[in-house]
Amino acid sequence: MPISLRQLEAFVAVCNEGNFSKAAQRIHISQSGLSILVRELEQSLDCRLFDRSTRQVSLTEAGREFRGPAARLLADLSTAVGNVRGLASRQHGHVTVAAPPLLMSRLVIGMAARFRQAYPHIALTLRDIPSEAIPAGIAGAEIDLGIGALPEDHGEYLVEPLLEGPLMALLPAAHPLARRRSLKWADIAGVPLVTLTPENTFRLSLDRSFARLGLQPDIAVEAAQLGTVISLVEAGFGAAVLPPYGALLPGGGSAVARRLEEPEVRSEIVMIRDRFRSPSAAAESFIEVARAMSAQLADRLPEGTPRRRASPRGSFVRRAAAG
Known part of the structure; x- marks a missing residue:
């Protein structure tokens, strides 16, 4: 049985809501209809995706494995549809950027202000979270761009150095x-x-x-x-x-x-995004602003403070996490 986008949408909604009733409301379908979609998806995959009880719904190991790719696929489709409808003009859309709190206040908010001035009609969400929480948000398609420390499993993501x-x-x-x-x-x-x-x-x-x-x-x-x-x-x-x-x-x-x-x-500050998900036109716009502002900031900083860092990576005496 082929897998449909509606089945994926139902699965991701249950993952995000942790509840079949709320998930059904989220995607505007009856609870019984949502249950049928999830059951059909499980039959197509020949495995159970959720452990269900009268009190809670939890992901099985297979469900946890499937969640990220399913969320990314839906996000990619949404991006493609949005681009076709006019996102490529960079006059509309939405981008979510995450950074640790101090970096958010000392760097990213300045980027956001410049971004808002250049692209006033693109909606922007800023999330101040620890650096170590950013990769999970990117993998789950909840975050478009992260700015912070180099992830330990950075091979799973596209990482661009900004300052070091x-x-x-x-x-x-x-x-x-x-x-x-x-x-x-x-x-x-x-x-x-x-x-x-x-x-x-x-x-x-x-x-x-x-x-x-x-x-x-x-x-x-x-x-x-x-x-x-x-x-x-x-x-x-x-x-x-x-x-x-x-x-x-x-x-x-x-x-x-x-x-x-x-x-x-x-230590270095990097920009992180999903290796398997193309950035939307809105995200590309923020990337350009972040690059330009990082370069300008590095040129103005006194000796001993962060500098713009170009790829490929150089070699340093020792390296530490950025926080």
Whole structure:
């Protein structure tokens, strides 16, 4: 039995809603009609996609495997139809961009403002989520573009470097080390540190960097968000090690960023999208804005802060996650 687009639409709706009744309402069909479509799809695939009970609906292993490709297929079809109807003119459409909260506030919102000015009729959704959550959103066709750290499984995605640079130390402006132009890792290990919580990708990378150097940092305070870390430093709780984009915009003068050296550990900000899904005209428009703004920003930044990074990748002393 051939698989129909309506069957895929029913399957993805149940995945997203976690409930047959809500999924039926979402695609404007009766619940019995939706159940028939899902059952026909399962017969075509010769496997069960959902485990059903009176209380909940959950995906089987086969269902989890099938969800991403099905969602991407429907998203591609929607994009193709939209382009045929006029999206190629870049006057209409929708794009969803995700980034970690600090990067969203310090870089992506500026990109969004420029994008809105150039393309006022394209709807834009911004999602501030951790870097490690972006790949799943792209795989599920919920996110068009992600801007953040290089994913560990980056071979599964199209990754374009935007900016790269050395890790930075952030210190209260009155701190004795703030008078130096650059700092060594041994310097920063010898003062109380404010860091992200241990499960954070950037914190894990930071711990590995200290361990490789045989240094034991003095962790004074931990926080879940990088923005909170910066606020704690500004309030005098200690120093911090930041990804390069932590110094992209000046603060209120209560903290200063200094380059970390000996060794230099570099980090990069990348743009991520689905390898198997062509970007819509709306997404292409945002990509162009992101590229142009990254290049202009790199040209204006002082020495030691992030630079525009061109492919192919170069080789650096060491590399860390971007946060």
